[in-house]
Amino acid sequence: MKPRSLSLRKISNRAARACLLVYLAMVVASFFAHFPYGWTWIPLGLWVLIGFGVNRRAAVAEEHPVTGSAAEAVEVAVPVTGRWKALNSPADKVPSHGTRAYGQAYAIDIVAEPGAGARPRFGWWPLARRSEAFPAFGADVLAVADATVVHADDRQRDHLSRTSWLALLYFFVLEAIVRSLGGARRVIGNHVILDLGDGTYALYAHLRRGSLTVRPGDRVRTGQPLGRCGNSGNSTEPHLHFQLMDGADPNTANGTSFTWRGVGVPRNGETFEAAGTPVTAPCV
Numbered sequence: 001m002k003p004r005s006l007s008l009r010k011i012s013n014r015a016a017r018a019c020l021l022v023y024l025a026m027v028v029a030s031f032f033a034h035f036p037y038g039w040t041w042i043p044l045g046l047w048v049l050i051g052f053g054v055n056r057r058a059a060v061a062e063e064h065p066v067t068g069s070a071a072e073a074v075e076v077a078v079p080v081t082g083r084w085k086a087l088n089s090p091a092d093k094v095p096s097h098g099t100r101a102y103g104q105a106y107a108i109d110i111v112a113e114p115g116a117g118a119r120p121r122f123g124w125w126p127l128a129r130r131s132e133a134f135p136a137f138g139a140d141v142l143a144v145a146d147a148t149v150v151h152a153d154d155r156q157r158d159h160l161s162r163t164s165w166l167a168l169l170y171f172f173v174l175e176a177i178v179r180s181l182g183g184a185r186r187v188i189g190n191h192v193i194l195d196l197g198d199g200t201y202a203l204y205a206h207l208r209r210g211s212l213t214v215r216p217g218d219r220v221r222t223g224q225p226l227g228r229c230g231n232s233g234n235s236t237e238p239h240l241h242f243q244l245m246d247g248a249d250p251n252t253a254n255g256t257s258f259t260w261r262g263v264g265v266p267r268n269g270e271t272f273e274a275a276g277t278p279v280t281a282p283c284v
Helices: 002-029 037-062 165-181 183-187
Strands: 074-076 082-087 107-114 140-142 148-154 192-199 200-205 225-226 240-245 258-260 271-274
Touching: 165 183, 192 225
Parallel strands: 074 258
Antiparallel strands: 082 107, 082 271, 107 240, 140 225, 148 192, 192 200, 200 240
């Protein structure tokens, strides 16, 4: 049954993007041609139905009965060093980001919090900030286990922050919709995927452009730097999005729960200190 549901998810993902594209095209066309504006609600409604209905059912149907339970959480090392804060944590709700798409049911976002006032706060002004204003930007991201690199992409640009109310409105109304039309790559931005073995894969998203030090096929050791934290893809500020999956393709993978060695799974707003894991020997 799983191959069939995987096929259903691929088809529904493509159909949802097609409906959204038709909706946007009809909105633009309405400025130049006369037709009932209510027609535009048809592809929009189908997008919601397919994207949040059919695709969600397929994702839930694929999940293994024990996958993601606290008892079956995969223990891995922490992917960063220093003081960080958790956002959108699976310790508070599952799916942590409100969706199971792209294998992110148990994903977590973390932002660097080295000290009081070091990280710019959300507000009305300035409308946007450069990525360099945030302490997470450029921070090393580390391998959470001995693994093999199966995918690496760092060609997308790092954009300005969306840490004001007007910028956030732009993000949700326009940018996030346009990025969703580009599929998983445009949503997760620059990223690397590791094969940890035993059917478990780790995905690091929103990395800095041109920062990856590994390529597909490389063997890495626990604690080895992979690249640097950035602000690419569907990101409002520089941060690391981390998740475990049961497959190498985010389009069809299910999320897998994790626990960080010595830290656990920090809750929303909780800060934690990560000392890092020394790399014992270079990989060949």
